[in-house]
Amino acid sequence: MDRNGRSYGSKFGSKRNWLLVIGIILVGANLRGPLTSVGVLIPFIREDLAISNAVAGAITTLPLLAFALLSPIAPKIANRIGMERTVALSLVILIAGIAVRSISGINFLFLGTFFIGLAISVGNVLIPGIIKVKFPYKIGLMMGIYAIFMNVFGALGSGVSAPLASMGNFGWQGSLGMWLILAAVSLLVWLPQLKEKEDRQAGVKKDKDSSLLRSPLAWKITIFMGSQSLIFYTLVTWLPDILQQNGYDSNAAGWMVFLMQFAIIPVTFVVPVVAEKMKNQVALSFMTGALFITGLAGLLQGSALLVPLWAILIGVAAGSAFSLSMMFFTLRTKDGKEAATLSGMAQSFGYLLAAVGPVLVGALHDITGGWTLPLTLLIALAVIILIVGTASGKKGQVTA
Template identity: 90%
Template sequence: MDKNEIGSKFGSRRNWLLVIGIILVGANLRGPLTSVGVLIPFIREDLAISNAVAGAITTLPLLAFALLSPIAPKIANRIGMERTVALSLVILIVGVAVRSLSGVNSLFLGTFFIGLAISVGNVLIPGIIKMKFPFKIGLMTGIYAIFMNVFGALGSGISVPLASSGSLGWQGALALWIILAATSLLIWLPQLKESGGRQAAVKKEKGDSLLRSPLAWKITVFMGGQSLIFYTLITWMPDILQQNGYDSNTAGWMVFLMQFAIIPVTFIVPVVAEKMKNQVMLSFMTGALFIIGLAGLLQGGALLVPLWAILIGIAAGSAFSLSMMFFTLRTKDGKEAAALSGMAQSFGYLLAAVGPVLVGALHDITGGWTLPLTLLIALAVIILIVGTASGKKGQVTA
């Protein structure tokens, strides 16, 4: 593919469908999960479950991420990246439907299916962007990340009003995500014609060598640490804020504000990071903002909560974008990038899965949020350290 062809990549109808398809797939990667966090008080009361069990609602998809992330490139290598993404959207539709049924078993089974589906997009979309838009990686990463976080923010903001209005309840509010998933599948279907002959781009070569790469492990810890903080706050920030005097509806909108702050950052950071010689300063600022925002929540008081939410959102958006860019900037080719993506998201989300359950359990034991928030601040310090190391110019190959 020459540069003229690359320059016209956005020009044809087929390629515009590809861009829209990537955007819609990205829109499904957070909304079905973030919509649950603000509804946990409803779910907990309706199903009579503990805080630790409620935390598992967020932990379960993270375990699914850890399980399928290293396998997704192998599936894509066998049947094609486009077909694998389409299959994941089908599984997502089934998962949302099952989760919206009555009962604890349906809730957790559907949530696990949703996690499996989303893990495929998490791993393969960066690879698709690298293959099909090799000279527009930062731009396309920013575009898809924006829509991912817009719909993630909407999930937190509109779920409580929807669940509280009419006869929808929390089941109906969660079921509405079927509309987005089904629409995304329809738009993605034309890409199935492109499945042939591209499988080799995701074949994991030298994957074992990454396990011996200190840089690969630093990127993995960075990915997992930022995911742990994000998904823990998505789950428990409404409860933390209610203890500070917020009602459930306003607390939901504070989580929305946190995610809204992510949106511009996820576009700006990839574009800027791609043009920089290294990403040390970006990584340092990301860790520092996590520390400041979490320390603000720990301090308590309702007045400055919007500021802390915004700072944490900026940090989360920057951390996620840097994680995605490290997969590309710290590897030699698409094969190695896919291997690093699979490794970092597998081990990283396994680490992240501990967060919501651990924090819920600590809250049950201590009756407060001081110890859980202190642990998150300590993790933010680790993020600052490994992020700064990951930001230095280099490659992951051992």
């Protein structure tokens, strides 16, 4: 609702509504690309800065730590200054982070990356809330549009970063710095939203409720959320290196990561619709775990010819797992407050778990000199996803 009590969800016809829709699209476009673009550039960064694989893996881990740190705090900030202003502030921080990250030097790289993680965590938390408040009758449509642009630009980040870095003297700094343009345009388009007054409590307020920490189901959902995030961000970071060891050049490896992420896009539309209509989500959860296991086992087998198939299967699994995580927040809770509490718990603890992945896998590769042990570890994690996913998929609610 706007300040006069009119619903934004009633129509898209006004200029103000279209600016908000475009703003949401652009903010969503910033929520994955600045992170997924790093994985394919790891070889460039590692060679230029003379760092180990474990240190390189921390480039992906830092944003995940930022997610874990700020996810439960972002709604409180929004309650004080408003959701629109909080998103605008996050875009300013994102611009600063991208600029700092593109300066040569390991310290600037890590500092900028941490700022980027803080900025993106705000969008992750608040944009769904803004959609719920501003478009109460078009939540599904707006969430679908938002997810598409988030994943498309995430895929583009993996696909175009290596070719850009190879152009002339552009380098990895220039390739990562290109995201500054999108962030700046997004901020300019978002600025008109700062004129809108809002009920700051709507859609974001939640009381502290630690009782879910004692819920076995809540922890299963949290482990499911964290495990699928760990696999996704670990592969975004290290899949290019894994494929290059199997004979792919950096550009071709980047496009395989693009293919994996492109496969996510249609799934994020289909799974929520199907999951909502089912009596329980056990079959979907089992399928998700099985696809992860199959795709990762295929990578472990090492056939370069079948890599596109494995990339697609992993992408479908990742898209399904992410969508199921979001659906569990609503299907396994009794009301909006409890859903928000579960979401905050799962994202905070889940991203903390996910942060371990890139560094641990990089360290295991440094120790063993190969990718067999790291991939075996990810397969074991996929088995855990299958187990806790099927448990989370059973009809029921977290106990408060």
